[in-house]
Amino acid sequence: MNGLLDRFLDGDRQALARLLSHVENETTLADEAMQALADRTGSAHVIGLTGPPGAGKSTLANEFVRQTRNSGKTIAVLAIDPTSPISGGATLGDRIRMLDMQDDDGVFLRSMASREQTGGLSLAAFGATMILDAFGFDIVLIETVGAGQDEVDIARLADTVMLVQTPGMGDSIQAVKAGILEIADVLVVNKADQPGADETVRTLREHVRQSTTSGWRVPVLAVISSTGQGIAELISTLEQHQRMTSQQVAFEETRRRQRLHYHARMLAIRELARHIERNQAGNPGWSDPHQLAEDMLNAFVQDRTGNKPTSSAKDHRAD
C-alpha cells in the first residue's frame, strides 16, 4: 500500500482521516506531512463558528453545509468539543445534528477533542485546518464552544469569524460585548422566531455601529437554523467578507502572517516544552525559578546548536 501522503494527494478520504489522527496525536509523521503540504494551503475559506453552548451552532452548521453544497462548493467541518479534564476522554456529539449529508463526498465532518485544559484552541486545530485546506475543500468550517480563550484563538485561525447568539439572553449581551464582539466579523442571531429576537438584533446592531475596522461594518443577521431561513443571506455575507479581505492586500497579508506566526509560535513552544520534559534535570536544592528557567533555555539552545537535535521533524531528514 502507498504511504499516507501519496494516498492523500490522490484524494483518498481514509488517508485524510488518518493524517488528521496523526495531527491530533502530534506525531512526527504529522510534522513531516504538514511540511510537505504547506505549499498547498491557502486556498480554502476558513470560517470560524463560535457562540455559547445551546446557541444552535451545530444546527446552524448543518443548514449552512446543506445550502453551501447546493452551490457546488465542497466543505469540511471541524467540530471541536472539550476534553474532560478528569479522564482525558471526550464525548463528541456534533454528528447527531449533522445526519443529513453523510453520504455526500463533498462534505467531510470530523469531531475533535480539544485536548487542552486551558480552554484555548489546540495546536492540532491549526494543523487539522492546514490538512483540510491542503486536501482541497473550498470551505473549512471550524465549530468551537465559545468559552474563554477559544474566542481569541478562533480569530487567529479563521479568515472569517461568525458569532452566534440567541434571543432572550438579556444581560449576556453585556458580558459578550467587551471581548468577543471585537473578534466577530459576522453576528448571527439564531432562533429568530423566538420572542425577543428583534430586540437582540437591535441591541447587537447598536453595539457594532461604532466599530468599523478595516472598512467592514459587522453585519447582524437573523436566522432560523431549523427551517433554513436566513442562511442563504448568511452565506453570501460570508462570501462578501472573504472578497473584501482578499481584495485588501495588506489586510490579507497581515492576517495570513499572523496565523502563520501564531501557529509557528505554538510549534516552537511545544518543542521547548518537550525538551524540558525530557531533561528534568536541575539541582533540587535550588529555590530560584528564574535561574532554573535560564538553565532550561541554555540547555535547549545548546542541544539545538551544539549537539545533534533530539526532536522535531528534522530528525528524519537525510543529512
Add this chain to the structure above:
Amino acid sequence: MRTQTRPVNQQTGERRIRVLIAKPGLDGHDRGAKVMTRALRDAGMEVIYTGLFQTPQMIARAALDEDVDVVGLSILSGAHNSLVPDVISELNASGLDDVLVVVGGTIPMSDVDKLYQVGVSAVFGPGTPLERAISYIRDHAPGRDDTL
C-alpha cells in the same frame, strides 16, 4: 501481529482510543448507548455518538471520517442478524476491515455465534459490567502502522 497501535504521540507516548457508538436501524432505545458513551469517555477514550436511526452506510461513513478504532453497535430491536452483517460489509467496503466491532443490547445467546462469524469481536448483553466492556476495548483496539 501488529504492535504499532493507532498514531501515538512520539514524545508523550499518548494514545487516545477513538470509539464510534452507533444505533443502527429503527430502535429508539438509547439509554445503553449513552451509558456506554459516558463510561468510555470516563475511561479516557474519545467517543463519538451518532444518535438514533443510522443506516449501515451512515455508520461506515462516520467511522471513516472520524478514523475510529472501535465501532460499538447498540441494538435492542431484534434486527441484529440483518443489521450487523450490513454494517460490517459497509465498513469493509470503506477499507475499515481492521476496525474492532462490538455489539451491545438484547442479543439472544443463540445468535451470538452468528455475529462472531460475520466479524463481531465481542457481544455485551444486558448486565455486562461496564468495566468488562471498557477493558475489552482497551485490550483489543486494533493496531496500525502508517507510513508517510
